[in-house]
Amino acid sequence: MKVFEANITHQVSDYLNENLKNIVTIEKANQKMYKAFGFVHFFDNEEDLQILKETISISQNIVSEPDRAEYGDFQTNTDLANNVTLHLTTKSASPEIVIEPTCGKGNFIVSSLKHFDSVKKVFGIEIYKPYVWESKFNIIDYYLNNPTKNKPEIFIIHNSVFDFDFKTIAKENGTKEILILGNPPWVTNSKLGSLNSSNLPKKTNFKNHNGLDAMTGKGNFDIAEYITLMMIETFQHQKGNIALLVKNTVIKNIVFDQFSKQYRISEIEKYCIDSKKEFNVSVEASLFYCKLNSKPSFKCKEFDFYNNSKAKLTFGWLSNKFVSNIDTYSNTEQIDGKCQFEWRQGIKHDCSSIMELDKVNGHFVNGLKEEFKLENDLVYGILKSSDLKNIVVKETRKFTIVTQKKVGQETNYIKYDLPKTYKYLFEHQEIFNLRKSSIYINKPPFSIFGIGDYSFKPYKVAISGLYKTFHFTLVLPQNGKPLMLDDTCYMLGFDKLEFATYTMILLNSEKTVQFLKSITFPDAKRTFTKDILMRIDILELAKTFDKLVLQKELNNINKTYNLNLNLDLWCDFINEMTSLESGQMKMFI
Secondary structure, eight states, X not given: OOBTTBOOOHHHHHHHHHHHTTOOSHHHHHHHHHHHHOBSSSOSSHHHHHHXXXXXXXXXXXXXXXXXXXXXXXXXXXXXXXXXXXXXXXXXXXXXXXXXXXXXXXXXXXXXXXXXTTOOEEEEEESXXXXXXXXHHHHHHHHHXXXXXXXXXXXXXXXXXXXXXXXXXXXXXXXXXXXXXXXXOOOBHHHHHHTTOSOOOOSOOTXXXXXXXXXXXXXXXXXXXXXXXXXXXXXXXXXXXXXEEEEHHHHHHHHHHHHHHOOSEEEEEEEEOOHHHHHSSOOOEEEEEEEESSOOOOEEEEXXXXXXXXXXXXXXXXXXXXXXXXHHHTTTGGGBSOOSSOOEEOBBOSOHHHHEEEEETTEEEOTTOOEEOOOSTTEEEEEOGGGTTSSEEOOOSEEEEOOOXXXXXXXXXXXXXXXXXXXXXHHTHHHHHTOOOGGGTXXXXXXXXXXXXXXXXXXXXXXXXXXXXXXXXXXXXXXXXOOEEBTTEEEEEESSHHHHHHHHHHHTSHHHHHHHHHHOOTTSSSSOOHHHHTTBOHHHHHHTSOHHHHHHHHHXXXXXXXXXXXXXXXXXXXXHHHHHHHHHHHTTO
16 A cells, blocks of 8 residues: 555554554554554654554555666665575674664564564664655564564664764664664765755765866765765774675775774675676675774675675785785785886867767768868877777777867967867867866866877877776877877877887786786776776886797787887886886985
């Protein structure tokens, strides 16, 4: 039947109808529900009481609920909730206080009532009112079927998790064992913001990213990560456990931050679940578990939730290095340092329909299928992640207009020097103006980012940030002009072809591949980032690299791509990196 769009069983409906029909005050109704099931303030107001009574007296239709997946709302099925709480019993959990920060339909609360007789108080917080009712109805249904089970005080509270005062619970129950469990929303703050959701934390750069990082994506965070950290910060000094279903990236981020935050949590564990089976979504997610009020731990053991007798691997901090597989990392840790060259991201323009071009019969064609001619001065070939499949690339499918040589450069010169290019750009000014990123605010017309002297280096070594292939490509000029890369790629720029080729061979070595596999996470949105790539100490790698292997690779490249490369500049290459490394060290003296 429909009660504020919530589901209710006939058994619960009949019970409420029979026991509330003669009650007229909220005080009496709440007393009745407290005595029968332990609910504290079952009804928030007189209106809720009256509407419920009227609805259950006239209707007995179960309703389907709206799909709330876009809000990251994937309700935990009863089997999974039961298996999670059963798993917690193997951890010797005996909670007196159970907290579910976003309780949804209450399946985790019901499963905790089922498996933990020690519970004295339950707190469930939920912003979506139909779920508040459904949680209450599901708890009633459980007790009607299990009348002799322990009945703690139960608080199901209609509130935002970000506004609720958890600190008071911590303060009032400081000596009691606490269990925080549940399934917080699998969605980012920017996604909820675009849906005009009110269930958001106050605007904050909660990881203290610098201005540009915050503007270009690092300021976007997972709501579940925010909630998990809020629970850890609030309850870290109390005896108990946390068990939350979250995306894998959330667990990785928490363990990464643990090095600087030093939260009082230990026995950090990740239990991988089958999200397609449990929630019918293609998301890499797991059960995050940790023990509270303990000496800080900096490693996380990873298990299969359905067969968790033995850990698959351990990731986390080894000394001051963050790695994805501690066991395999030890074989390559000697090249974990700082790259002598600086990795750069490719061009960012957020205007692909205008700035990415095909060339057809001497004309350019844009994403709007418009055909036109341009001066060649600002037109460069551009490579995307999907183009970096071969060892060497020297021509492109696509072209782009490079309006600036450095970020912030004035673009009014185009109007006077390149009239065809200016006419084309000006005619599409409105599309440029629609770019949403704040990095373009108060910047010259047609501005781009990810541009600098490095972009115009003739020889580059590049890798896709998106694909999970541990493969580096040597990028050569096209028709005498350097090739550009888009912002899904990372690159090193060189003036000498030999230096670029040596670097590419070193980066494609088995040792580098194994090292990168031990510090990257396969379920990351970007397998490779600048931070990851800057950890490759190319000089250290070069010092121990077999010259015979190097010569063999050069011979293969020469034969395949008609080049004439040799090892004559190898010592110059080593000296160049040594000089750069000395310069880096002087900066910190």
